[in-house]
Amino acid sequence: MTDHRGTRNAEQPLPERVTGWGDRFVGPDEDPRGDGGFDGERATLVGYLRNQRLTLELKCAGLDAEALARRAVPPSNMSLLGLVRHLAGVEQYWFREALAGRPEPRHYRAGENPDADFDDAVADPEAVADAWRTWRAEVDFAERFVAAAPDLAVTGQHDGEPIALREVLVHLIEEYARHNGHADLLRERIDGRIGQ
Template identity: 45%
Template sequence: MPVERIGPPLTGGERETLRAFLDFHRATLAMKADGLSDEDLRRRSMPPSTLSLLGLVRHMAEVERSWFRRVINGEDIPLVWSDEGDYQVAYEASESTRSEAFEAWQTEVEHSRRIEERATSLDLTGYQARWGEDVSLRLVMLHMIHEYARHNGHADFLREGIDGTVGA
């Protein structure tokens, strides 16, 4: 089943626009992996890099968990793939499967959406321990859009290398 990707509103309010751009980029990542086998999804970009589409999906599960659950919601939970807090572990997807990676990612996206929807304001803050600073939900949403956009660029190149699919 093809991934549905809805473009952001052209005249929406701030929160609606941030939410829509974030969902647009989430759908873009899913679209870049659509129709590929586990083997294709594990295919690495070029040595010595371990970057793969499956690794990107795993990484974004970590990023969703970190920013929304750990920072904004203040949950004391480990990363998805590393109890030691090593974000690089997520990129090592050589033994991973589509179902494992996408289930973890989609679970974290659902948590993120609930946290954002329950927040009364984009000015809500959470503590970002890595920076030693409080950050607003607004900053988190903008950071997530940036993170997805950057990695979706990687996904474009990875997908083209797998089967020649480009664009969108």
């Protein structure tokens, strides 16, 4: 049983740990991620970032709005839905604003609350659909930006300082990897699913 914010009530038993295949989240025939072997710096950075994005999608797959909005470790406001919303804003900032120079109001930032991406992640199917639409639109923009860049030295601005596309790609890989670690724990707490 969960409350209106998706927080699991203490009396509900924890799920048993399960894997999809071996020690993996899904079997190799179902895994859309590559396993390396990229050729060159751009392909390597783009490939590893794509794999991290796909990992986020895998960790959220098959869950309803209630499960996606569930906060697993009180008092944390973190949920899988909150991670999708947060990463949509991360993509938006780094690719639209910092690199493309097109500042726009940040997704899921409500007034003075910089944590609205997590705080306002509610168990509503339309909120889930909106988060995925927004995230996918930002990923699409980022992929098109990277594909059109003549090289990885293309520079934008972050906090008044120049920043190169290659550094942004490395940062995004790090950002996703960190949050996918959170997603591992969140998903395990929801239904026991574990694996890479």
